[in-house]
Amino acid sequence: MTFELAPLEPGLVAHVAGHSSQLETRAEIREIRWMSPVAGLWVASRRGEHAGMVERIDGIYRARNSRGREVGKFDDLDAARAAVEGNDEDRGNSRRFRLLLGGMIALNGAIAGVLAGLAVLLLR
Incomplete structure (x- = not known):
């Protein structure tokens, strides 16, 4: 039995598990999802794993990476989230x-x- 693999389109990554296959774009792999479990706290995840968080303390947004290290203090939520996503x-x-x-x-x-x-x- 032989298999012939066709080249993937640029920007696509193949994941094969068992007998099924799934294609995801690189953007989907790097995509960060945000949730806010309580007021003043935003938690980021990437592919189901913790990617960082933003806390609002005394009007300042503190961004932390997945290991809890502070990556910056910001005046607005969007800038803090961007710091977590770009870390x-x-x-x-x-x-x-x-x-x-x-x-x-x-x-x-x-x-x-x-x-x-x-x-x-x-x-x-």
Whole structure:
């Protein structure tokens, strides 16, 4: 059995799970949804995960990223929401963490290989 894949249109990303497939535009993937559970608090989510929040305290809108770090204080809600939506710090930190973790795993593998080689030499 062979499969032939047609190229996707620019701006589309394919997600295949099991036997079904779904296409989403890059804009949908990055889309932020806002909800206000209580007065003075707006919570952002991206694809079901917490993306940040805005709190109104003493007439000032305080924007925070998904990790709770303050990204700014603003006079209006739209500017605060834009700061949360444009904050790429979390994604950058995640990439750095994965690179660091990959390096640590590779280093540990190399050390384990050297120790195994030494053990073989010593047990002869």
